[in-house]
Amino acid sequence: MERNTTQQLTPATVDFDKPGKQIGAFHVPFSAHDDAWGVVPVPVAVISNGKGPTVILEGGNHGDEYEGPITLGELIRDLDPASVSGRLIFIPAINQPAVMAAQRVSPIDGINMNRTFPGDPLGTTTRQIAAFVNDVLFPMGDVFIDLHSGGSSLDIIPSAVIEPGKSPEQHEANVAAATAFGAPIAVVIDNRGDPRTATASAALAGLTVIGTEMAGGGTVSIDALALCRRGVRNVLAHLGVVPRHFATPVEKPPALFELTSRAHVIVEDDGVFEPIHRLGTEVRAGELAGRIHFITQPGRKPVDLHYRADGIVYGRRQPGRVRPGNCCLVVATPYESKKP
Template structure:
């Protein structure tokens, strides 16, 4: 019933069951002050040829993360149906309003799409887009590739991301796909157990799931984009949609890490954050992580922040200005529980 409502309210201009290449949109209704019966046109493309798995590739879940949308746009233009075996469904700028505004959250309803799944076909714009992905696209898919970077607020070591599987078999498939991507590291991230992410919903739908974090800082990283381009093709070759010859040789397996409940260093003050270590530095719980400075109160002593977990500095806040509740640093801990 939910899928029927979603498809009725959110029609697409492509036929997902038709072979060949199609580029179009799906229309999310938007009744605004200047357009009573308008829509948000969300770009979508499908390439199908013969029998094989269906892979759904998502970029632009956050509108200030650019490597994924760029790489997916290139693939949409360059791939021919005869190049693949199976079906590719591309949603390269899924949060279209946020992508157009270069924002993490939608300018229409202020919502972070990656905390809205499974969505609501009768909800706000962001929730309706999430519902379309969850209700219409996910049931078609075997593999989900969700491309992220650190956005405007974080700089993150380029990596593949492992969504914890709901079964040992699914988890092993997720780890294998993340290793096939070919990043130097792969990190198990459960978003503090939040089930409202796209990858968590894709895992619930039974798909093999892989994510990424491709640098950040609100810019396009040359190295991260090159890795993203290679990694997507590596995963598509790994699952059999592209031939093995399309994959780049991975010289050594990704080192495996995880984000534990103690991974994040959080500010409790309003000031400017000074980090003590570069990304990739090995650190120990209790060690000085950084300081919060109070620039307009020169007589006030800076506040020290300590790491809560041991491991590697994986992510760092990009703007120096912080307020209470901001995440300043993220520490990735070596991952041992491969069968969790």
């Protein structure tokens, strides 16, 4: 089946070409035990007026990350179409089943949406939602804003995220958008080269792309939410979609970092993780990063963990309990500008 049939399989209750403000949903078919012909209603809103770029704003890709969905909901309610030049397409709780369950992955199929793009219009629910974004929305768009937080398992320094562009021009536009966001730091993250993320898929489609990481812990951070509110408005003003007075002046550009192949500290034991440093601490490769304690084996010495890269502690695991393969720490390294 051709991918352009996605819209037929997943109809929306809004008209993406109609001026004004609309709030509705797109319907992903879902045949469950208690509802043979039901749907998963994924919320979507459109605010359109005059000429200008089309900006797609996504939140809730992971269902336990809240600053983005709150920010987008406020904009949907508060923005007057008369103040918009162009078109804003909001998908504030894109992974609706995961958002309802407050989980990183969908309770329906157990899939991480941010590792399933470009999706599959005939796949499981998560893959169908990703296909709608990739096949229907991305071709309409000029810019993609993807709002993430650390979720239940990580605490991350609130930051803008730069998706590596597929051309020097696209990369420059991505960096400019991240700079306009106004976070203290911006981090180039390619997710170990994984092409299945929403931002990687949007970049492949030719859109300017900006992401975020807004604290974490499965809660709402007061400071990160304030930054997210300001940052999204700053980017929209930078793009010319809303007037300049919507923006908050940025005092200085962000410090630029990147995640290299040696950024992650992975545990090989089953135990309890003790971190050594707070977020933002400058560290060196080889330095003690933490320990794994064996609570039920009091005679066993802890296992030491060591950093694998120079930089700052960017992310830290929240739950103390760990098992082999868990990521306990993430180090962001000062960014060396290079062609994508």
